[in-house]
Amino acid sequence: MKKRMRTWASVFALTFALTSITACSGGGSAEEGTGGTTGGSGQTAEAKDTITALLPPVSAGFQDNFAQMEKDFNALYPNLTLKIEPASWEDMTQKLDTQVNAGSPPDIAFIPSGSIAKYVEQGMVMSIDDIATQEMKDDFDEAPLEYMKQGESLYGFPGYMEVHGIGGNKEFLEEAGIDYKKVQQEGWTYDEFREAIKKGVVKEGDTTSRYGFVFATSGVTSRDYLTILVKNAGMPSPFTTDHKFAYTSSNFLEVLKAIRQMIDDGSMPKELSSVDAGKRWNMFLTGQTMITGKGLATFENSAKKNNEKLEANDGSAVQGSIPVEYIVLPVPTFAGEKQQASVAVDGYVTFRGKKEPTEEHKENVVKAAYFLSSGKVAATTNNDLFAAHITDSGREAAKEMTIDRNPDNVEAVETLLKQASPARPDIPTELGAKAIKLEDEVIIPKLQALIAGEITPEEMYEEVKSAAVQTFGEDGVVTE
Amino acid sequence: MAQIAKQTKRRRIKGDSGYGYAFIAVALVVFAMFTAYPVVSAFIISFQQYKPLGSEYVGLENYIASFNDKLFWKSVYNTIIYTILTVPVALFLSFAVAILIIPLRKKLQNIFKAVYYLPAVASGVALSVVWLWIYDPMASGILNRMLSVFGMSNTNWLGSSSTAMFSLVLMAWLSSHGTSIIIYLAALLGIDESYYEAAELDGASFIKKVWYIVIPCLKPTTLFLLVTGVIGSFQVFQNAYLMTGGGPDNATTMVGLLIFNNAFKYFEFGEAAAQSLVLAFIIALISFIQFKYLGKEVEY
Numbered sequence: 174m175k176k177r178m179r180t181w182a183s184v185f186a187l188t189f190a191l192t193s194i195t196a197c198s199g200g201g202s203a204e205e206g207t208g209g210t211t212g213g214s215g216q217t218a219e220a221k222d223t224i225t226a227l228l229p230p231v232s233a234g235f236q237d238n239f240a241q242m243e244k245d246f247n248a249l250y251p252n253l254t255l256k257i258e259p260a261s262w263e264d265m266t267q268k269l270d271t272q273v274n275a276g277s278p279p280d281i282a283f284i285p286s287g288s289i290a291k292y293v294e295q296g297m298v299m300s301i302d303d304i305a306t307q308e309m310k311d312d313f314d315e316a317p318l319e320y321m322k323q324g325e326s327l328y329g330f331p332g333y334m335e336v337h338g339i340g341g342n343k344e345f346l347e348e349a350g351i352d353y354k355k356v357q358q359e360g361w362t363y364d365e366f367r368e369a370i371k372k373g374v375v376k377e378g379d380t381t382s383r384y385g386f387v388f389a390t391s392g393v394t395s396r397d398y399l400t401i402l403v404k405n406a407g408m409p410s411p412f413t414t415d416h417k418f419a420y421t422s423s424n425f426l427e428v429l430k431a432i433r434q435m436i437d438d439g440s441m442p443k444e445l446s447s448v449d450a451g452k453r454w455n456m457f458l459t460g461q462t463m464i465t466g467k468g469l470a471t472f473e474n475s476a477k478k479n480n481e482k483l484e485a486n487d488g489s490a491v492q493g494s495i496p497v498e499y500i501v502l503p504v505p506t507f508a509g510e511k512q513q514a515s516v517a518v519d520g521y522v523t524f525r526g527k528k529e530p531t532e533e534h535k536e537n538v539v540k541a542a543y544f545l546s547s548g549k550v551a552a553t554t555n556n557d558l559f560a561a562h563i564t565d566s567g568r569e570a571a572k573e574m575t576i577d578r579n580p581d582n583v584e585a586v587e588t589l590l591k592q593a594s595p596a597r598p599d600i601p602t603e604l605g606a607k608a609i610k611l612e613d614e615v616i617i618p619k620l621q622a623l624i625a626g627e628i629t630p631e632e633m634y635e636e637v638k639s640a641a642v643q644t645f646g647e648d649g650v651v652t653e
Numbered sequence: 654m655a656q657i658a659k660q661t662k663r664r665r666i667k668g669d670s671g672y673g674y675a676f677i678a679v680a681l682v683v684f685a686m687f688t689a690y691p692v693v694s695a696f697i698i699s700f701q702q703y704k705p706l707g708s709e710y711v712g713l714e715n716y717i718a719s720f721n722d723k724l725f726w727k728s729v730y731n732t733i734i735y736t737i738l739t740v741p742v743a744l745f746l747s748f749a750v751a752i753l754i755i756p757l758r759k760k761l762q763n764i765f766k767a768v769y770y771l772p773a774v775a776s777g778v779a780l781s782v783v784w785l786w787i788y789d790p791m792a793s794g795i796l797n798r799m800l801s802v803f804g805m806s807n808t809n810w811l812g813s814s815s816t817a818m819f820s821l822v823l824m825a826w827l828s829s830h831g832t833s834i835i836i837y838l839a840a841l842l843g844i845d846e847s848y849y850e851a852a853e854l855d856g857a858s859f860i861k862k863v864w865y866i867v868i869p870c871l872k873p874t875t876l877f878l879l880v881t882g883v884i885g886s887f888q889v890f891q892n893a894y895l896m897t898g899g900g901p902d903n904a905t906t907m908v909g910l911l912i913f914n915n916a917f918k919y920f921e922f923g924e925a926a927a928q929s930l931v932l933a934f935i936i937a938l939i940s941f942i943q944f945k946y947l948g949k950e951v952e953y
Binding site: 266267270273274275276291294295296297380391392393442443444445446447448452527606609610613614617618619621622624625627628 | 703704705706724788789790791792807809810811812813814815897898899900901902903914917918919920922
């Protein structure tokens with residue numbers, strides 16, 4: 174009995190050890206069969222091949238359509254299999270980064286175009302310049318396609334180009350006497366905006382029951398706040414065209430002063446530094462703010478859905494919310510500079526593994542990336558997001574789809590897209606990486622301190638200036 | 654002669670030792686794969702600029718960059734402050750709760766053990782979400798509403814440099830003492846009853862019994878919890894990552910978070926590996942000092 178027990182225990186122990194070893198080595202071999210690591214060896218164009226894609230929930234219904242997308246792709250290219258791995262937005266970066274650093278990324282991943290540079294630096298993205306056909310490239314609007322470039326190379330296709338602006342409550346805007354249609358068409362200066370948001374404040378005794386403007390600034394969202402504002406202060410990119418760091422210019426100080434002024438005026442809450450994206454949207458729907466940021470076109474849809482729930486007495490409506498009509502608004506301009514809308518271009522970026530993929534596999538990956546970013550798939554996704562279509566094939570496919578949007582908002586978004594700040598593929602990856610680190614380690618922490626009222630705009634400006642000079646040198650920064 | 658030696662060796666392996674080797678092989682394989690290999694890899698990577706398609710040897714550059722980085726030292730400072738504020742209080746609270754539970758009936762003891770251990774099995778992310786709710790900066794926030802009863806104005810708990818670290822410390826004070834309480838309870842049950850009887854005969858009060866019997870007898874347990882607590886505290890990552898992201902103004906950037914950012918945000922695995930080895934050295938040094946000065950009279 175004792176001997177049998179020992180034998181079984183030994184068997185279990187060794188099985189456990191072997192399982193651990195297998196678990197560690199198995200991943201590699203499984204990925205070799207599908208992903209960019211091998212990308213099919215020595216196939217012909219007609220040979221069977223599998224393309225892997227790591228995709229987040231780009232729109233509400235996006236991930237529900239994966240099976241249909243895979244089926245449609247296979248119907249279009251019978252020898253090819255598109256294998257989509259879903260990921261949440263929260264997991265997306267970490268999942269992709271782990272796969273990239275292990276040398277076995279998926280063939281395609283949906284990521285912000287701003288992240289391309291760091292993967293170029295790693296040598297893990299696949300240039301599709303020579304593989305994408307002219308017909309494919311011509312299908313895309315020029316501006317968003319440029320965002321998918323780094324240097325001269327194209328690293329995928331854009332999914333959408335969304336305007337990052339602000340949004341207002343129609344009823345409150347009208348109550349405050351703001352001609353929002355004029356603002357949508359002509360924009361507004363910071364002084365006009367400052368006066369407008371002052372009018373939006375409602376006080377009950379000492380307590381503010383409604384603020385004029387609430388922008389999410391907690392944690393990483395503070396980066397959005399600063400980026401959106403500085404673009405309209407003559408700094409569409411952290412670097413000027415001659416590659417000098419721009420956030421040392423005097424206009425940057427003007428923006429910092431404005432950030433503090435709006436809080437000191439009482440138009441924005443003094444607790445702004447802790448307001449996250451969820452909180453400020455809740456404040457917007459519950460009537461605690463007249464204008465919210467950042468604003469995306471899709472918020473019109475979210476507000477509409479909540480209105481429908483309120484009308485139907487549905488308990489899942491946001492607690493304490495009121496019917497809201499969302500109005501797209503431009504960000505104000507600073508220091509007499511022209512309006513340059515902040516845009517987010519996210520898209521299907523093409524990756525490679527440690528082994529050089531075959532030409533056939535590269536072509537197949539491009540086919541899959543184009544399939545996902547154009548035609549019916551793009552039309553459905555962008556309609557879901559209330560985002561503008563950026564491909565001719567998408568516009569064509571969208572003609573058959575109905576969408577209930579406020580025509581004023583559609584026009585405002587189109588105007589803003591025309592004023593979109595241009596892509597800057599010319600910025601060297603090393604310089605870009607330095608700027609990101611400077612932003613993360615100095616600019617954003619100091620901005621949080623500024624919003625919390627712990628430092629003055631001038632102190633922050635000096636800190637940023639000194640860190641920028643240290644990073645880029647005296648000659649590497651803007652001085653006027 | 655050689656044949657005799659071979660037979661002896663076979664006999665040795667055939668006996669109990671064979672099973673022994675098989676059993677420790679499991680632990681050895683797991684340790685080699687999940688501890689030794691990553692540590693050796695981290696050591697090698699700390700001298701490299703890591704890239705998936707081929708790393709480059711850079712000598713001591715990553716260590717020099719870390720030592721010259723103000724943020725690294727700020728994060729070390731933050732971590733030390735966090736450790737000093739959390740570990741002793743956590744130990745005291747665990748000890749106090751254990752002392753309060755021990756006189757209770759077994760059934761009641763088990764209920765309290767389960768209640769106090771519950772946060773340890775709850776997801777850290779879920780706990781953080783609850784705490785974010787508690788620390789809501791607006792007047793409607795739970796903590797702010799409680800304090801308003803005493804006439805205090807609302808505080809921007811996580812958004813201000815002056816309160817963000819305290820908020821994380823308060824969170825640590827009020828959660829996850831379950832493991833320490835159970836370890837203390839087990840140690841308390843191990844104290845011979847005759848000590849208490851003798852003390853009672855001498856007319857010792859409750860406080861004196863705790864001071865002269867319980868605390869000395871629990872010294873090995875306290876040392877164990879102190880060392881593991883300090884190690885855990887130095888590696889703190891989750892709370893700062895989920896609650897403040899290291900902000901505002903890097904007031905809650907801990908070393909663990911900095912290492913994570915360097916590795917997974919900037920892909921600077923070499924610098925992250927160098928910083929993690931420096932952290933390991935600091936932890937080892939502190940543990941050595943703790944054992945040297947506090948472990949003198951401890952008998953195992």
